Amino acid sequence: MEVVQIQRRLVDFTKSLFMEVIPSKKNKTGTLRHTNLLTKISVLCLICLVLLLLVVVDREKGLLDSQFLQLQQLQDESNPDFVVEVVSLFFDDSEKLLNELTIALDQPNVDFKKVDGYVHQLKGSSSSIGAQRVKNACVDFRNFCEVQNIEGCRTCLQQVKQECYLVKNKLETLFRLEQQIVASGGSIPMIEMDF
């Protein structure tokens, strides 16, 4: 029962941070004082999760956008691993595409149409999982393809690789934290945000 209350307060806390209202410290510390070890661990995990999400899910410059939340909403008891599965598909797919792009841009005569095709695919899949910065980097990349600017393309490829690496790291950490919460008997709070 107590865990549920703590989870609810954390969700409210998360929301309030997006509304730029600073909650009173009293509530948080007061709650922590009267819990046992297990719930303390859950709470700490949840706080980490929330902080991670705050860094990760920012309206304009965040690593993720609302599409990621949409995916989380599609997950339920009958499909408990949906998000992990889709994201894993993205990791595999993006790795293949980035390899192809590296090869294609290394050619003496670069086939820009081919390159654009790969970037288009990557843009689509990153958009589908909510990997906002990857998608935006792909948009820039396509612009350079259109004008057949090889140096611009190569720079963009590095940028896209960087963004993929970044979002992969963050999401892997997120999933690990979720696993820890579930393993310690807690459940993942639904973070609802107003996009």
Added chain:
Amino acid sequence: MGMAADSEFHVLAVDDSIIDRKVIERLLKTSSYQVTTVDSGSKALEFLGLREDDGINPNTPSVSPNNHREVEVNLVITDYCMPGMTDYGLLKKIKESSSLKNIPVVIMSSENVPSRISRCLEEGAEEFLLKPVKLSDLKKLRPHMLRTKIKSHNGKQEPEELGMPDEKIGFPSPKQEEQQQQQPQSKNNKRKAMEEDVSPERTRPRLNGITTMV
């Protein structure tokens, strides 16, 4: 009419991206539809019982008895461009086929290009959805599936109780008709046919000064 009716609807989703296929499948299942996903236009046509090479002759589409679809497909939702088939090629093939043209087709695309959107609608698509597709977008699908189902089961039933837009009921004023020029060709023809049935009543010549009233 209960919501359980939704599970009777079968949607065929076509997309070459495995990620998009997984997402659209989950979206559709969450909306209580039965789903089949395929990764190409040609596989979609195969599933629908239409062999691709026979689509060239629109008058005699080949629906082989062996390939005839056992499961009814109530809607096809497809990516705009996929390798192996020209842009909106699947849409065209479906609309050209006498056996499949009544199946509503919805196009998805990651690019918001107005000319693309209007072209798809002109070619007979019911909706154009921008990717990434959201759960709320799928609400637009049900009316199209309901309409087709009612048509096939009950002939021409007035779908008033479904809250269908007025274009299906009654007779358009000249102003409305202009706006509806943008509707797919088939709908325009339907309406004109309706109008022709009606107008004789109004333009019937008055014989010997007597107005004929029906």
